[in-house]
Amino acid sequence: MATETKFAPGLEGVIAAETAISLLDTEQEKIVIKGQDLIELSKEKGYLDIVHLLLEDSLPNDAERAALEEKLKERYDVPAAIIDILKLLPPHTHPMDGMRTGLSALAGYDEHLLDRSPEVNRDRAYDLLAKLPTITVNSYRILKKQEPVLPRKDLSYSANFLYMITGEVPTEEQAKIFDRSLLLYSEHEMPNSTFTARVIASTQSDLFGALTGAVASLKGHLHGGANEAVMYMLNEVDSVAAFEELLLKKLQRKEKIMGFGHRVYMRKMDPRALMMKESLKKLCEAKGDYRLLEMCEAGEEVMRTEKGLYPNLDYYAAPVYWLLGIPIELYTPIFFSARTVGLSAHVIEQHENNRLFRPRVHYIGEKY
Numbered sequence: 001m002a003t004e005t006k007f008a009p010g011l012e013g014v015i016a017a018e019t020a021i022s023l024l025d026t027e028q029e030k031i032v033i034k035g036q037d038l039i040e041l042s043k044e045k046g047y048l049d050i051v052h053l054l055l056e057d058s059l060p061n062d063a064e065r066a067a068l069e070e071k072l073k074e075r076y077d078v079p080a081a082i083i084d085i086l087k088l089l090p091p092h093t094h095p096m097d098g099m100r101t102g103l104s105a106l107a108g109y110d111e112h113l114l115d116r117s118p119e120v121n122r123d124r125a126y127d128l129l130a131k132l133p134t135i136t137v138n139s140y141r142i143l144k145k146q147e148p149v150l151p152r153k154d155l156s157y158s159a160n161f162l163y164m165i166t167g168e169v170p171t172e173e174q175a176k177i178f179d180r181s182l183l184l185y186s187e188h189e190m191p192n193s194t195f196t197a198r199v200i201a202s203t204q205s206d207l208f209g210a211l212t213g214a215v216a217s218l219k220g221h222l223h224g225g226a227n228e229a230v231m232y233m234l235n236e237v238d239s240v241a242a243f244e245e246l247l248l249k250k251l252q253r254k255e256k257i258m259g260f261g262h263r264v265y266m267r268k269m270d271p272r273a274l275m276m277k278e279s280l281k282k283l284c285e286a287k288g289d290y291r292l293l294e295m296c297e298a299g300e301e302v303m304r305t306e307k308g309l310y311p312n313l314d315y316y317a318a319p320v321y322w323l324l325g326i327p328i329e330l331y332t333p334i335f336f337s338a339r340t341v342g343l344s345a346h347v348i349e350q351h352e353n354n355r356l357f358r359p360r361v362h363y364i365g366e367k368y
């Protein structure tokens with residue numbers, strides 16, 4: 001029976017779930033989130049609007065958005081023991097691993113862990129959205145031997161996140177650009193991390209476990225870890241010509257270029273990358289220095305000409321985060337924090353209509 005089903009390496013093209021959350025509609029060229037186009041939403045709305053859309057099924061009005069922000073602020077505080085746990089980690093621990101540890105440890109504070117009803121799961125998701133930015137930033141700070149930072153409730157959700165990272169209150173423009181990056185990262189159908197979360201949830205395991213597994217998945221360079229790898233690559237050189245040369249050498253060595261290609265949008269640009277490129281233009285304009293934009297555009301041209309490949313979101317997120325003054329090791333944890341909402345929506349949906357994931361194999365070992 002297992003050998004009768006066609007094997008698709010990497011499960012390419014395989015339908016793994018029925019979902020009412022999102023779809024990458026490649027024909028219409030839209031990222032559909034609960035019936036709305038994410039790119040259009042990113043022009044008018046903010047991250048918390050998408051949080052409301054994903055968890056409450058509708059875009060909020062002003063009062064609902066304010067109530068949501070207030071609810072998150074009320075839950076900002078992280079148990080002191082989580083900070084103590086982070087302090088015990090060895091100094092070379094990547095913040096993504098610090099975050100995974102902190103997130104995993106939060107399970108112990110949930111008094112209703114066995115309750116997987118949508119209401120309780122949704123409530124947990126809000127708790128994680130409130131606490132993860134503080135855990136993320138402090139796992140970095142503690143590892144760098146800096147004092148933990150406390151969230152500021154007088155700032156908006158995104159402005160506070162960026163403030164905790166840089167130590168400076170962001171300008172309105174910086175906060176808006178950061179907020180848009182969170183929105184663009186919020187949900188994307190069935191990437192590896194979402195599949196991981198749903199597979200874990202399908203055993204009736206809890207939201208903490210499902211998301212802890214998803215952190216590990218998202219850390220990899222073929223997935224969320226690419227945003228950090230892109231920045232390290234850009235920082236290897238300091239001019240357009242040197243960047244072009246670097247990419248050509250990497251391609252000659254058959255290396256994969258981080259920030260390019262995508263399982264679904266392989267031969268066209270990820271629409272989120274285009275939005276992020278706009279943000280990069282704005283930041284370059286404000287700085288009066290277009291070097292990073294020019295390098296990235298030259299990289300795009302090399303990859304289009306040499307490989308017919310286009311940028312994904314991580315390619316343009318990296319220079320945007322750099323110009324916002326964000327340490328590179330926080331790029332992937334920020335991606336995860338933003339994705340917490342999408343992942344939670346998927347776990348809620350999986351728990352609501354569950355069947356255990358248990359595929360078969362195409363056996364190529366010795367016959368008995």
Ligand SMILES: CC(=O)SCCNC(=O)CCNC(=O)[C@H](O)C(C)(C)COP(=O)(O)OP(=O)(O)OC[C@H]1O[C@@H](n2cnc3c(N)ncnc32)[C@H](O)[C@@H]1OP(=O)(O)O
Nearest residue numbers: 221222223224226256257258259260261262263312313314
């Ligand atoms: C927000 C996100 O998580 S987006 C993804 C972020 N990840 C990256 O940017 C990492 C770089 N990109 C990649 O490794 C891939 O494009 C992936 C992992 C995103 C998609 O992978 P897959 O769908 O499995 O494609 P696969 O790796 O089989 O590539 C198909 C072909 O394109 C080539 N290719 C794909 N991406 C790249 C790349 N970034 N650089 C060079 N060549 C590439 C492959 O070498 C392969 O060529 P071949 O057929 O001659 O062997």
Ligand SMILES: O=C([O-])CC(=O)C(=O)O
Nearest residue numbers: 187188190191192263312
């Ligand atoms: O969809 C994917 O495979 C990866 C991706 O872009 C994301 O998770 O945002």
